Amino acid sequence: MEGKVQKMNQHNPGIKCLVNSCHYWEQGDHCNAQKIEVVSRDAKSKHETDCSTFTPHTSMK
Secondary structure (H helix, E strand, C coil), X not given: CCCCCCECCCCCCCCECCCCCECCXXXXXEECECCCCEECCCCCCHHXXXXXXXXXXXXXX
């Protein structure tokens, strides 16, 4: 399955991802998405934010 953005062959430095059910997750808790988008414009805490780049692995559907 393809995600919303391009999946790179290497991890995106500076982005740590613990969501191993995501299409972009890579061993070692890396993110292989070319870019990410975090949403919830008026968030006041991290619990009110959401990574809209998340796409589930095809095996997780």
